Amino acid sequence: xxxxxxxxxxxxxxxxxxxxxxxxxxxxxxxxxxxxxxxxxxxxxxxxxxxxxxxxxxxxxxxxxxxxxxxxxxxxxxxxxxxxxxxxxxxxxxxxxxxxxxxxxxxxxxxxxxxxxxxxxxxxxxxxxxxxxxxxxxxxxxxxxxxxxxxxxxxxxxxxxxxxxxxxxxxxxxxxxxxxxxxxxxxxxxxxxxxxxxxxxxxxxxxxxxxxxxxxxxxxxxxxxxxxxxxxxxxxxxxxxxxxxxxxxxxxxxxxxxxxxxxxxxxxxxxxxxxxxxxxxxxxxxxxxxxxxxxxxxxxxxxxxxxxxxxxxxxxxxxxxxxxxxxxxxxxxxxxxxxxxxxxxxxxxxxxxxxxxxxxxxxxxxxxxxxxxxxxxxxxx
Amino acid sequence: xxxxxxxxxxxxxxxxxxxxxxxxxxxxxxxxxxxxxxxxxxxxxxxxxxxxxxxxxxxxxxxxxxxxxxxxxxxxxxxxxxxxxxxxxxxxxxxxxxxxxxxxxxxxxxxxxxxxxxxxxxxxxxxxxxxxxxxxxxxxxxxxxxxxxxxxxxxxxxxxxxxxxxxxxxxxxxxxxxxxxxxxxxxxxxxxxxxxxxxxxxxxxxxxxxxxxxxxxxxxxxxxxxxxxxxxxxxxxxxxxxxxxxxxxxxxxxxxxxxxxxxxxxxxxxxxxxxxxxxxxxxxxxxxxxxxxxxxxxxxxxxxxxxxxxxxxxxxxxxxxxxxxxxxxxxxxxxxxxxxxxxxxxxxxxxxxxxxxxxxxxxxxxxxxxxxxxxxxxxxx
Numbered sequence: 001x002x003x004x005x006x007x008x009x010x011x012x013x014x015x016x017x018x019x020x021x022x023x024x025x026x027x028x029x030x031x032x033x034x035x036x037x038x039x040x041x042x043x044x045x046x047x048x049x050x051x052x053x054x055x056x057x058x059x060x061x062x063x064x065x066x067x068x069x070x071x072x073x074x075x076x077x078x079x080x081x082x083x084x085x086x087x088x089x090x091x092x093x094x095x096x097x098x099x100x101x102x103x104x105x106x107x108x109x110x111x112x113x114x115x116x117x118x119x120x121x122x123x124x125x126x127x128x129x130x131x132x133x134x135x136x137x138x139x140x141x142x143x144x145x146x147x148x149x150x151x152x153x154x155x156x157x158x159x160x161x162x163x164x165x166x167x168x169x170x171x172x173x174x175x176x177x178x179x180x181x182x183x184x185x186x187x188x189x190x191x192x193x194x195x196x197x198x199x200x201x202x203x204x205x206x207x208x209x210x211x212x213x214x215x216x217x218x219x220x221x222x223x224x225x226x227x228x229x230x231x232x233x234x235x236x237x238x239x240x241x242x243x244x245x246x247x248x249x250x251x252x253x254x255x256x257x258x259x260x261x262x263x264x265x266x267x268x269x270x271x272x273x274x275x276x277x278x279x280x281x282x283x284x285x286x287x288x289x290x291x292x293x294x295x296x297x298x299x300x301x302x303x304x305x306x307x308x309x310x311x312x313x314x315x316x317x318x319x320x321x322x323x324x325x326x327x328x329x330x331x332x333x334x335x336x337x338x339x340x341x342x343x344x345x346x347x348x349x350x351x352x353x354x355x356x357x358x359x360x361x362x363x364x365x366x367x368x369x370x371x372x373x374x375x376x377x378x379x380x381x
Numbered sequence: 382x383x384x385x386x387x388x389x390x391x392x393x394x395x396x397x398x399x400x401x402x403x404x405x406x407x408x409x410x411x412x413x414x415x416x417x418x419x420x421x422x423x424x425x426x427x428x429x430x431x432x433x434x435x436x437x438x439x440x441x442x443x444x445x446x447x448x449x450x451x452x453x454x455x456x457x458x459x460x461x462x463x464x465x466x467x468x469x470x471x472x473x474x475x476x477x478x479x480x481x482x483x484x485x486x487x488x489x490x491x492x493x494x495x496x497x498x499x500x501x502x503x504x505x506x507x508x509x510x511x512x513x514x515x516x517x518x519x520x521x522x523x524x525x526x527x528x529x530x531x532x533x534x535x536x537x538x539x540x541x542x543x544x545x546x547x548x549x550x551x552x553x554x555x556x557x558x559x560x561x562x563x564x565x566x567x568x569x570x571x572x573x574x575x576x577x578x579x580x581x582x583x584x585x586x587x588x589x590x591x592x593x594x595x596x597x598x599x600x601x602x603x604x605x606x607x608x609x610x611x612x613x614x615x616x617x618x619x620x621x622x623x624x625x626x627x628x629x630x631x632x633x634x635x636x637x638x639x640x641x642x643x644x645x646x647x648x649x650x651x652x653x654x655x656x657x658x659x660x661x662x663x664x665x666x667x668x669x670x671x672x673x674x675x676x677x678x679x680x681x682x683x684x685x686x687x688x689x690x691x692x693x694x695x696x697x698x699x700x701x702x703x704x705x706x707x708x709x710x711x712x713x714x715x716x717x718x719x720x721x722x723x724x725x726x727x728x729x730x731x732x733x734x735x736x737x738x739x740x741x742x743x744x745x746x747x748x749x750x751x752x753x754x755x756x757x758x759x760x761x762x
Contacts, residue, residue, distance in 0.1 A: 006654055020527075027636075028636035031635075065735065066460065087410055102452045106685060117408070118638045124638075127636070128636045128637065185627065186616055186627070187620075187621065187622055187627075188622050188624070188625040188626060188627065189613060189616075189622075189644050190619040190644070191614075191627070191644050191645065192609075192611060192613045192621065192644050192645070192648055195642075195644070195645040195648055195649075196648070198638060199602075199605070199606055199609065199649070199652075200606055202638065203585075203602035203605075203606065205586055210583075221580075221584035224580070224584075225577060225581055225606070226508065228573075228577045228580065229577050229610065230574070231573075232573045232574060232577065235570075237569075237570040238567065240569035240570045240573065241568055241570075243569070244569040245569060246566065246567070246569065246572070253673055255408075255409035255508070255669075256409075256509065257505075257579060257665060259455035259581065260669075260672065260673075261569070261572050261576075261672065263569040263572050263576070264573070264576040265579070267573055267576055268576075268580070271580075280632050284638060288636075288638070288641075291641065291642065292634055294627065297400065301682050302423075306518040311399060333740045361568070373643065376484050
C-alpha cells in the first residue's frame with residue numbers, strides 16, 4: 001500500500017460495473033429492460049460466503065464508501081471512518097459491498113446515463129424508483145455475486161431506510177440490520193424541505209424541463225440552493241453556533257448582499273462544490289424516493305406488522321441533536337421491533353453535530369457500533 | 382359600521398402617508414434626504430396623549446395591522462385578532478399606531494418607490510436599514526404626531542426586536558415593552574435560512590441585479606422559493622403533522638414531480654400568493670435587517686448592559702413549539718432584564734403552531750396579553 005495512505009485504510013479501490021439484462025419491473029409500473037449497477041467491494045468473501053455486508057448509501061452518497069480511487073484523491077470514500085481494517089466495519093473480517101443505487105449518478109443507470117432504447121440521456125424520463133425497488137435491485141445484485149445471505153445490511157439516513165426495507169422484504173436473508181439516523185417515514189416537514197429543494201432545481205431556467213444534459217447545460221443555481229438548504233438540515237443549531245456563531249467574514253458588516261457572516265460563506269461553498277459532483281435529476285429522484293418511503297403503509301400503517309417476519313437482529317442508532325430524523329423517529333422503529341418481539345439494541349449517541357453525526361467518527365458511536373460488529377464477526381467463526 | 386364587519390373590528394381603516402423632508406442618517410452611513418412613512422391608526426388619542434401604542438411589524442408585515450380597507454377585503458389586517466374594541470390591545474382604551482417600516486413595500490419609502498434624486502425606482506440601491514434605523518425613524522414619526530411617550534411598544538418576531546431597541550435607545554420614552562416570539566439576535570442557523578432565501582431571489586434571472594421593476598419583470602420563482610422556505614420555519618413539525626401529515630392530494634402517489642402530498646400543494650400556494658403582494662428587494666432587505674440585529678454588540682455583548690437604562694416594564698411571551706426563535710431565546714431576554722433589575726413578566730404559551738403562534742388568537746395567549754394590557758390601561762386613568 002502506498003506510504004501516504006493510512007494503515008487502517010482499505011487503500012486504492014476501484015469501481016466496477018455489472019450489467020443486468022433481465023428486465024426490472026418497478027413500483028411505478030414501468031420496466032427497465034436492462035441496467036447497470038456500479039459497485040465497490042472491500043475485504044475478502046470467505047469460503048462459505050457468510051461474511052458479506054451490504055452498505056446502503058444516503059441521498060448524496062454513492063458506491064465509493066471507503067478507500068481512495070487514486071493517490072491523487074484528496075478525500076477517501078464517504079464512510080471511510082467506519083470501513084477498513086480494524087475499523088467498526090472491519091475489512092479483515094468482513095467482505096463489504098457498496099453499490100450506487102439505481103437512479104444515482106456515479107455509474108449505475110440513472111438520469112445522467114444513456115437510455116439504450118433511445119440512445120439519448122435518460123434525463124427526466126428515468127423512472128422514479130422507490131426504496132423497495134432499490135432493495136429488489138440489491139437482491140438481484142447479491143445473487144450475481146453468489147451471496148446467499150447478508151451477514152449484515154447497514155446504512156444511515158436514507159441508507160437506514162433501505163436496511164428496514166431489506167428486513168421487511170427479505171426477512172430470512174439478513175442476519176443483522178444496522179439502522180442509523182433514520183425514520184420509518186418522512187414527516188410533513190421533511191417532505192416540505194424536499195419540495196423546496198425540488199422547486200429550486202425545477203424553477204432554474206437551465207433545468208430545461210430536465211433535459212439540461214442534452215442542451216449541454218446544468219441547473220447550477222437550483223442545485224446549489226437545494227444543497228445549501230439540505231446542509232442546514234444536516235447540521236444542528238448547536239453545531240452551527242459552535243462552528244460559525246455570528247462571526248463576520250471581514251470583521252465588519254458590509255451593508256450589502258455579499259457575504260457578511262462566515263456561515264453564509266460556508267453554505268455558498270458547500271452549494272457550489274456539490275454542483276460539480278452531483279446530478280440535478282438524481283437529486284430530484286432521491287428526494288422523491290425519500291418522500292415515498294413508508295413501508296408500514298402496506299401493513300395497515302403498523303410498522304410492527306411490517307417487521308413481523310424478519311429474522312434479523314437490529315442495532316438502531318440515533319443522535320441527540322439530529323432534527324432531520326430526530327431520536328424520536330428512531331424510537332418509533334425500536335418500539336415497533338419490540339412490539340414484534342424482535343431482538344433490538346437501541347443506542348442514542350450524545351452528539352451535537354445534528355444529522356451529519358452519522359458520518360462522523362464520534363468515539364462513543366464508533367465504540368458501540370464497533371463492538372456490535374465484533375460480536376457479529378465472532379458469530380461467523 | 383357596515384353590518385358584515387364584526388362588532389369587535391376597528392372597521393374600515395385607511396393608510397395615510399407622511400412625508401419627512403428632514404434628512405435621515407442611517408447606520409450604513411448613507412443618508413436619506415427625504416422619505417415617506419405609511420401608517421394607520423386605530424382608536425383615539427386621549428387629551429394628554431398618554432394612551433398611544435406603537436405596533437411594530439415583522440418580516441412580511443406592514444402598517445395594515447387591523448380592520449379592513451374596504452368592504453370587499455377578504456381578510457382584515459395581519460393582527461386583527463389582537464387589535465380592536467375589547468380585544469387584547471383595546472382600541473376603546475388605546476390609540477394604536479402602526480407604521481410600514483422604511484424599506485417596506487406598502488407605501489413607505491423603499492426599493493419599490495421612486496428615488497427622488499434619480500426619478501427612477503430605488504430597487505437595489507435603497508440602503509440597508511437596521512432595527513436601530515427603524516426605531517430612530519419611528520421616534521421622528523412619534524414627534525410628528527405630538528406624542529411624547531409610548532404607553533406601550535408591542536411587536537412579535539422582528540417586531541419584538543424593534544421593541545427591545547426602543548427600550549435601549551429611548552429608555553424614558555416607553556412605559557411598557559411587549560416582546561413576543563423574538564430573540565436578542567439571530568443564530569447561525571437563522572442567518573443560514575435567510576441566506577438561502579436571499580440566494581433564491583438573487584439567483585433568479587428575472588431578478589436583474591435588483592432592477593426588475595425598471596425592466597417590468599419580477600423574480601417570481603426566487604421570491605416564491607424564499608417564501609416557501611420561510612413558511613417551513615414559521616410552522617412547527619407538529620403543526621405540519623397535524624395539518625397535513627402524509628396526506629396525498631389525489632389519494633395516490635404520482636411517480637412524477639407534480640404535487641403528491643398536501644403539504645407540497647400548500648407550500649406552492651403560499652409561495653405563489655406571496656409573490657403578488659410583496660417586493661423581492663424588500664424581502665432581501667428585511668432579512669439583512671434581521672441578520673444585523675444584535676443590540677448587545679455595542680455593549681460588550683452584554684444584553685443586560687444594553688437594557689440597563691430602560692424604565693420600561695416588560696412582558697415577554699414565547700411559544701413552546703417555536704423553533705425559529707425558540708423559547709430559550711426569549712429566556713435570554715428575560716434573564717438579561719432580571720440581571721439589569723428591570724420589571725419583567727415572562728409567559729411561555731403551550732402552543733403547537735410554531736413561530737406563527739404569535740399571530741394566532743390562542744386563548745391562553747390572548748388572556749395573558751389582554752390582562753397585562755388591561756393593567757396598562759388602568760394605570761392611565
